[in-house]
Amino acid sequence: MSESNFFSTPKDSGFTFPAEWYPHRATWLTFPHNEASWQGDRLAKMRPQYLNFIKAISEGENVGIIANDEQLKSFIIAELEKINVDLNKIEFIIKPTNDAWCRDHGPAFLINPETKEKMIVDWGHNAWGGKYPPYDDDNRTPRAVAQYLGLPVVSPGIIMEGGSVDFNGAGTLLTSKSCLLNKNRNPHLSQAVIEEFLYSFYGVEQVLWVEDGIVGDDTDGHIDDTTRFVNEDTIVACVESDRNDENYDVLNTNLNMLKDMRLPNGKQLNIIELPMPKAVVIDGFRTPGSYANFLICNAGVIVPVFNNPNDTVAIDLLGQAFPGRKIIPLEATEIIWGQGSFHCLSQQEPLV
Structure with missing residues (x-):
């Protein structure tokens, strides 16, 4: 690993963040071990669902697992063997970690389509506005992955979370004002300056x-729970049909904003309305259950389901949104208690 010697920005040097459907070499995960996120017996309850997630990804690509220590690595190997995961598809980095949400604290992989080079952007991480300290070990994760892979790394010097942005691979990035403009992230930066960072480093x-x-989303409104690209000019946008539901107004506002948007070529977005699950309430807590928190990987599209009346409707709609790709519904009722799901837990590494 070396600090990038780019005389300019990654963008100026021809690098870009590819769409999630671009072929992967691997998907990176930070294996959960902290009971602050899944308290009491909930950590043990969620692990079977998490291990099934690893297995599903490994059907089409490698899985890089960041494990807190050697003891946890041994536990992971034993558990994966029990469910017949091909361990040749599993890679490990041993380093201390704080939490499991690799989408937000993990590396952001950029590629140069012309030179076939790859690099890592090491955004700062402050646990969603300082909500869950400590987070210093997680903040060191991108550089540990860069060192393991021997990739150059650059640090923009601002807070940025992978779940707050989504990409069409053709120059457009989607995000939310409530998160990126929140004063608990980069209070010294205006919207225009934040946009410049997005242009330059993505x-x-x-x-x-x-x-x-x-x-229920404690990230202040990550985009990967509400709106996702499925191809260069098509999105799925979460909608709530129940006017009395707490999500109705905000999702309707977002939908109207999306309808007014235009891509750089002047084209309007194709919008597929994706229903929310009926409120996923666990022990009186309204979790941020959402079908939009899917992961696109080589094996297919891994979709969280919640033993919910709308599961089948969402699976069918996503099947239409991703023609030619396998839809892989996986139970996420225990995982969602930690206030995130499959996309939040993972970060893809493109193949070059």
Whole structure:
């Protein structure tokens, strides 16, 4: 690993963040071990669902697992063997970690399509506005992955979470005002300056803003719970049909904003309305259950389901949104108690 010697920005040097459907070499995960996120017996309850997630990804690509220590690595190997995961598809980095949400604290992989080079952007991480200290070990994760892979790394010097942005691979980035403009992230930066960082370090041409996120989302409104690209000009946008539901107004506001947006070529977004699950309430807590928190991987599209009346409807709609890709519904009722799901837990490494 070396600090990038780019005389300019990654964008100026031809690098960009590819769409999630771009072929992966691997998907990176930070294995959960901290009971602060899944308290009491909930950590043990969620692990079977998490291990099934690893197995599903490994059917089409490698899985890089960041394990807190050698003891945890041994535990992971034993558990994966029990469910017949091909251990040749599993890679490990041993380093201390704080939490499991690799989408937000993990590396952001950029590629140069011309030279076939790959690099890592090491954004700062402050646990969603300082909500869950300590987070210093997680903040060191991108550089540990860069060192393991022998990739150059660059640090923009601002707070940025992978779940707060989504990409179409053709120059457009989607995000939310409630998160990226929140004063608990980068209070010294204006919207215009934040956009410049997005252009320069993600290699995009356009930033589109929705307003807010869903109830139960402690990230202040990550985009990966509400709106996702499925191809260069098509999105799935979460909607709530029940006017009395807490998510109705915000999702309707977002939808109207999306309808007014145009891509750089002037084209309107194709919008597929994706229903929310009926409120996923566990022990009186409204979790941020959302079908939009899917992961696109080589094996297919891994979709969280919640033993919910709307599961089948969402699976069918996503099947239409991703023609030719396998839809892989996986139970996430225990995982969602930690206030995130499959996309939040993972970060893809493109193949070059």
